[in-house]
Amino acid sequence: MERLSVRKGGWTEEEDILLRKCVEKYGEGRWHQVPLRAGLNRCRKSCRMRWLSYLKPNIKRGGFSVDEVDLIIRLHKLLGNRQVKMSTSQWALIAGRLPGRTANHVKNYWNTKLRKKKVSTNKDVKSKPEPKSITKATVIKPRPRNFKNISWLREGTPFINVCHPFGDDLCKRYSTMALPPSDNNEVEINITNNNSCLGNGSEIDQEPIKSVFAEENVKGGQKLGTSSMNKNKGITSQLERGSNMVKIQLATRLIVGYRVTDKGELN
DNA sequence: AATACCGTCAACCGCCGGGGG
DNA sequence: CCCCCCGGCGGTTGACGGTAT
Numbered sequence: 616m617e618r619l620s621v622r623k624g625g626w627t628e629e630e631d632i633l634l635r636k637c638v639e640k641y642g643e644g645r646w647h648q649v650p651l652r653a654g655l656n657r658c659r660k661s662c663r664m665r666w667l668s669y670l671k672p673n674i675k676r677g678g679f680s681v682d683e684v685d686l687i688i689r690l691h692k693l694l695g696n697r698q699v700k701m702s703t704s705q706w707a708l709i710a711g712r713l714p715g716r717t718a719n720h721v722k723n724y725w726n727t728k729l730r731k732k733k734v735s736t737n738k739d740v741k742s743k744p745e746p747k748s749i750t751k752a753t754v755i756k757p758r759p760r761n762f763k764n765i766s767w768l769r770e771g772t773p774f775i776n777v778c779h780p781f782g783d784d785l786c787k788r789y790s791t792m793a794l795p796p797s798d799n800n801e802v803e804i805n806i807t808n809n810n811s812c813l814g815n816g817s818e819i820d821q822e823p824i825k826s827v828f829a830e831e832n833v834k835g836g837q838k839l840g841t842s843s844m845n846k847n848k849g850i851t852s853q854l855e856r857g858s859n860m861v862k863i864q865l866a867t868r869l870i871v872g873y874r875v876t877d878k879g880e881l882n
Numbered sequence: 883a884a885t886a887c888c889g890t891c892a893a894c895c896g897c898c899g900g901g902g903g
Numbered sequence: 904c905c906c907c908c909c910g911g912c913g914g915t916t917g918a919c920g921g922t923a924t
Contacts, residue, residue, distance in 0.1 A: 624918090645909090647908085647910095659910090663910075663911085667911095705913085706912075706913070707911085718912070718913085722913070722914085726915095
């Protein structure tokens with residue numbers, strides 16, 4: 616009933632004012648009450664989106680800077696397209712690293728500009744040899760892990776490199792550093808056998824990752840392995856092998872070569 | 883000048899997971 | 904344990920403006 620009369624389409628200035636006043640008065644959240652409180656003939660979702668994407672203070676409009684675009688590309692490469700785990704939020708994750716940008720902004724920008732670039736560049740690299748054929752997937756389900764020795768996480772150990780189809784930008788080696796607890800750090804890393812991702816693919820080169828899998832529970836060790844998103848209280852990992860993919864949930868920012876400040880922001 | 887085509891982006895839709903009853 | 908409601912997200916649409924023909 617109410618649905619039929621709900622207004623759609625672009626927002627007017629008057630509607631923006633009403634919504635802004637409402638949120639300033641009652642705060643964010645309880646979006647189902649917002650249309651009534653604000654006197655708006657809009658659905659809750661429409662109100663929420665309008666506020667979060669445009670009316671909220673500090674929202675940055677306009678074009679993306681070179682740095683922002685660079686970060687989007689890097690993070691998108693690392694996070695990949697979330698086709699399986701719907702509970703995770705790729706765009707929100709990326710947007711979280713771009714102050715003032717929303718997931719919707721980032722997504723639109725990617726869909727209109729960057730995706731095309733990527734597609735065209737993928738064609739360019741198509742002539743390169745494919746990674747070794749995908750073999751039967753052996754999935755190691757995530758489970759809590761304790762680590763006796765996590766020195767490879769802390770010291771200047773050369774860490775995982777990520778193959779980048781349109782440049783070696785992400786294939787540089789970065790030193791590992793201890794990461795503070797954070798949300799949503801799951802990353803999918805494509806492992807090939809012949810180049811940069813894990814050294815040359817030898818057993819030795821893969822040791823850091825293997826140790827994550829292999830180490831059994833050890834008292835007093837660093838706990839790893841919970842897969843519950845948004846609730847990570849320590850360094851966590853979710854590892855899964857199969858289809859030449861390893862999912863690792865602790866080194867996102869490390870791999871792209873950014874540092875985390877005390878405030879949890881990226882440098 | 884008129885029309886077609888293309889790019890951008892605000893907005894909508896449908897689905898999912900979490901939480902509360 | 905089940906159901907319902909809500910918040911939130913990714914995918915998609917469509918309006919609009921700019922450019923090409």
